[in-house]
């Protein structure tokens with residue numbers, strides 16, 4: 054399977070990311086037509102779909118077939134014959150979290166998470182001619198639509214709720230029945246991109262051509278998440294946040310007055326005592342803990358462990374790296390793993406976090422044997438690779 058160098062910048066080209074974030078992000082849809090049918094072909098092609106579906110055997114719920122908003126019952130198994138039949142009957146095939154199953158897309162996924170620092174999920178939609186999968190709906194995450202093959206029509210309506218949360222999905226039905234005229238209509242052809250901020254209702258259908266697109270969903274951390282995390286951390290420290298509300302607090306009267314006073318007092322404590330860095334660390338820890346390792350020749354790396362010399366050049370896998378420090382240890386957290394070492398390795402660990410690529414002999418503060426041992430361990434754990 055090939056490696057892809059597709060990243061955020063190439064995804065948005067020719068719009069630069071500064072323009073994108075100031076003009077469009079969380080504000081309005083952005084359509085980038087390209088007249089380049091092969092723009093995304095290194096990510097996936099129609100010829101890859103059958104073999105990718107086989108990787109879903111263990112998770113049939115991520116393979117969905119949808120036609121005019123109803124689902125094809127796949128009896129909880131992924132049966133290729135059934136999928137071909139449903140597709141010929143006009144069903145749209147949706148492969149969820151394809152980033153966990155197809156290397157070029159998992160490479161793009163990692164690059165996007167590293168650049169954005171927000172969780173990303175990538176789905177694939179394949180629709181036959183003259184069909185519609187889902188009815189008009191909004192998503193509670195922003196989406197980038199990468200039209201890989203064929204074409205698809207997108208009708209976009211205004212956003213009934215500005216920046217909705219997942220809990221706002223319960224209003225879908227109501228808004229679907231109150232649609233006004235579309236605010237924009239686009240025909241996406243292979244190579245085009247469409248960005249839709251969360252909340253904008255969209256209705257999508259094919260006409261005389263079939264379609265394959267990738268939906269890159271950004272499940273961004275919100276201010277609400279940061280504040281929530283800060284309150285949770287403070288609650289663990291300050292017993293006043295754990296005390297119960299006054300008895301009778303629902304009724305008017307003295308309990309209500311004291312409730313208001315205490316509420317103000319606790320908000321003040323939150324403002325005075327919360328440390329944003331600690332709350333951010335907590336989110337970083339969760340984010341990195343949930344990242345899966347990259348599927349990039351780790352067995353091959355293990356096979357070559359015995360060939361390392363002090364002149365060997367090694368590099369960090371693409372990712373986000375966090376230093377963790379305890380009284381006697383120092384460590385690095387990265388995608389789905391944490392490696393702790395004794396404090397003696399502190400300078401070397403900091404050097405590694407700050408470097409992209411280095412010769413083993415350049416590690417500071419360690420004997421030659423310890424340098425080799427540390428690198429060997431970090432290759433085994435999935436942090437470093439030989440170049």
Ligand SMILES: O=C(O)CCC(=O)C(=O)O
Pocket residue numbers: 145178180185186187192196198255257268
């Ligand atoms: O293509 C479709 O049928 C639906 C696609 C969609 O709603 C999305 O990608 O967010």
Ligand SMILES: [Mn+2]
Pocket residue numbers: 190191192255
């Ligand atoms: Mn959608």
